[in-house]
């Protein structure tokens with residue numbers, strides 16, 4: 001007996017899987033699964049945040065200088081606003097999914113998608129500037145310090161900057177792909193997405209991506225050094 | 228619980244012999260490779276890890292053969308380094324970490340919880356594919372190219388000073404790490420939300436608790452090692468990185484991040500084995516596990532404290548003395564919950580109706596060897612003692628006592644105990660006892676000499692050594708041959724039993740637990756009707772539908788059992 005046949009035999013809700021007793025159990029299980037996944041994501045970034053904190057603690061001066069002088073705080077701030085707005089529209093998208101309002105749901109999802117493109121665009125501009133200024137770690141790395149600080153650790157700063165914002169950007173790209181898929185399925189009125197759970201779970205993911213940035217922004221762009 | 232209480236003998240599916248079960252409802256390769264049935268995936272995993280165990284074992288035998296001579300006649304130094312690296316990587320990442328959770332855990336979790344499957348069956352299949360893909364990549368690199376860093380991949384060995392096969396191996400490990408993460412998430416969601424009505428947290432079998440704690444460790448720890456290995460990978464391929472001292476990076480940071488996962492990972496390996504021991508012991512002592520709540524609490528305590536002791540691997544790596552003292556003290560604390568378990572198991576055996584079946588013999592072996600392994604862990608955790616024994620064979624012996632004497636014997640105990648459930652067939656009990664005995668004797672002969680070697684100062688990972696150590700090495704190699712035989716025999720009779728073994732029936736051991744109320748092998752969706760649980764775990768004070776097998780003089784009371792078959 002195939003899985004599909006098993007559903008039919010039990011006369012379940014069309015999107016209920018055979019291992020669940022009812023939709024309530026299925027929904028709750030999805031939520032627990034999603035949160036557990038987010039915990040792994042937190043730990044995944046956590047390793048990098050740990051590395052950052054340690055190097056930052058030991059190299060306050062050069063990290064502060066590199067961040068304040070070479071990263072553009074206005075672009076970072078703009079991106080923060082963009083991502084926060086996208087989180088708002090994502091939350092609304094989930095709300096309309098629960099209300100089964102297809103059009104508004106699509107509009108909100110579209111807006112979130114737009115925001116994520118804007119975010120990546122701005123990020124790309126920042127990266128290309130760093131690239132042009134030889135801040136990409138490696139053989140061509142060069143760094144000029146204003147305050148005549150020892151620049152040995154500046155490379156570490158940029159390693160971490162690219163690793164962490166890069167990993168974050170990968171998460172944004174995955175988010176974009178998922179949004180496109182979700183959008184197409186919703187537009188095509190596929191039964192799987194008539195049910196709000198996929199959107200709700202994607203919403204959790206998106207808020208997570210947003211929150212990571214909320215930590216990245218102050219760490220790299222804002223915190224002042226020792227006075 | 229009164230004798231009137233209904234044992235977990237919901238309707239026994241007596242007629243099920245004729246019904247298709249999960250193994251034979253379809254025979255096509257496609258239905259196996261694309262299955263989402265947790266039981267079939269468990270079998271897929273069983274096959275994969277058995278192959279891995281074989282490969283790791285071959286590397287081990289090569290190491291042991293080389294060490295019979297103080298001058299290392301058999302292989303080049305470089306080959307030797309590649310051998311112990313392959314042995315460590317395969318045995319830890321591709322055998323022990325997935326062994327119990329991915330086979331027995333996968334198979335039993337839904338059955339013990341009264342569910343039709345795990346929460347996310349497709350993710351479960353994905354996990355096997357990730358595991359296999361990671362395994363093929365890592366093994367390909369290690370066999371075709373060779374990696375000589377040791378399983379710990381310490382920087383800057385792994386980043387600057389060794390060949391580029393390290394990068395490919397790391398990719399394999401990274402992928403395999405995600406297979407573990409997926410399993411962990413799946414188990415957590417399943418245990419939280421898929422328990423049968425009435426199966427409260429305090430009624431869960433301790434096997435489930437063990438897997439719950441293990442999953443938490445997996446979910447919290449594995450991503451960290453993944454990102455760490457990822458950083459080494461970036462450092463190797465793009466030549467930029469935060470571990471490279473040449474550009475101001477910190478190689479010690481690698482060790483911190485690595486052990487932050489890898490110490491908890493030793494509990495990923497041992498906790499599920501401890502879970503198995505609880506089930507087997509309760510069944511063959513016909514008693515509830517002594518101090519259920521304490522065993523449960525100690526399981527969770529291990530999961531928590533396990534994350535606070537990683538620094539004991541770094542006592543001599545330039546960590547400050549005070550840090551060392553704190554990690555030393557915390558390591559002593561983490562041994563307490565393990566000791567609680569040993570105490571509770573002993574108390575369970577006390578005045579139990581002990582039945583020395585093969586799983587029970589493995590189980591008793593586990594308790595003794597784990598105790599030695601755990602206690603020598605305390606030697607290693609004592610700062611001053613560790614300065615002497617660090618990087619010697621003493622440490623090698625310590626962790627083999629816990630990982631081979633503990634986790635692997637636990638795995639074998641579980642495999643024997645649930646083999647009838649998984650395949651519907653009995654294995655030959657006599658041979659199984661012989662194998663268990665050989666494994667125990669062979670194990671001690673292999674690894675006890677290594678404590679002595681280590682105490683005398685033989686460094687690990689060397690293959691030239693002073694001639695006076697030879698006798699101990701020869702003893703150890705002799706023991707390893709016996710041990711290998713002890714592992715080969717079960718392989719033969721398990722395969723044999725598939726065809727010729729006696730039919731097991733639903734509950735050959737007369738064991739408590741939901742998994743024993745369904746047919747052996749179970750049908751595709753496990754339960755026709757989901758059970759409602761009204762009893763505590765291990766209610767051995769009521770008779771169970773039992774023992775159709777008459778292997779032993781200790782056949783369990785059949786008369787009372789029969790009177791219950793009406794339910």
Ligand code: HEM
Nearest residue numbers: 493496497539558562601604605607608617618626629630
């Ligand atoms: C009772 C609690 C335990 C304590 C206090 C303990 C303590 C230690 C210490 C201090 C070391 C480092 C020795 C050194 O490198 O000088 C060590 C190494 C090790 N332990 Fe344990 N241990 C315990 C249980 C376990 C368990 C249950 C396992 C595995 C199932 C395990 C596996 C290992 C491994 C693999 C190593 C060696 C790692 C390496 O350097 O390659 N330990 N242990």
Ligand SMILES: [Cu+2]
Nearest residue numbers: 490537539540
């Ligand atoms: Cu440890």
